[in-house]
Amino acid sequence: MIRQAKISFVTFLSGASVVLLPPLMTIIPSASFLWQDLWHALLMIHFLVCNGAFSAIYVHQKDSYKIAVRAGNLGFAFGLSVLLSFYSTWWCHFGWYMMALTFFHWSEYQTTALTNSKSLTLESFLLDHSREYKLAAVASCLEFVLENLIFPDLKQLHWVSGFGAVLTIGGEILRKLSMFTAQTNFNHHIQHTKQDGHILVTRGVYRLFRHPSYVGWFAWSLGTQIMLCNPVCLIAYTIVSWRFFNERIYEEEICLLNFFGEDYLEYQRRVPTGIPFIYGYQQML
């Protein structure tokens, strides 16, 4: 495993365990006298590792510190979200949402580190995705909070949230399966020139859809809004994500046709894009 993958893995785990271990320790009666001291020790280690000492130890490797801060704090937020979903009735589904969000961003980095380390940068966390993406996240939190105040019963439709959770988890799995299948051929940025060793991937999940990672992300983003029982954001996310993927797939397929010619045309004939009513770039013959 490469160094960045190890740092991101250890610090995410440390962030999550610092929050989750204390309540877990109280479940084991014989361990309860120990938990406070252990928790304090863990808390200190976590903040040293993620937010301070890393920079001193790796003073010549500033990127290690930056990875640790991001992964560690995502882990910390993930742990808090798990607690929220277990301990709160009214905020339970918001806890699920935060779990999905923090895990998604951490796992994008971790999977890129494991499958295509050459393309790995801090951007691989996708935390600075775009202004629209951040606005969408803020809007979904606002809608949840407002509706929780005005129509609290709407947020207690457990079967709707359960369906959203299944969609979110399914989308996440499909996206990561795509990254593991495509390996170095997968890149967070559309490639406009063909790199050495770039081959056309048509196996595994690419047998089902031409754009499985986008199908996964699309399902994930709609799943999060269903999970939150957010009707307004669900409609807005469907329209905005559909338009985003429609444009992106069109642009990506022009490049893929340039790279792989007849092989890609034949692939297009056999396999659908995977997102309803998106057909990609259709070359006129």
Ligand SMILES: C[S@@+](CC[C@H](N)C(=O)[O-])C[C@H]1O[C@@H](n2cnc3c(N)ncnc32)[C@H](O)[C@@H]1O
């Ligand atoms: C973010 S990845 C998305 C891949 C694919 N659209 C998907 O949804 O799984 C974008 C990069 O993948 C590459 N790519 C897309 N489909 C590919 C395929 N079937 N085989 C190899 N590379 C592909 C493109 O060249 C682009 O640079």
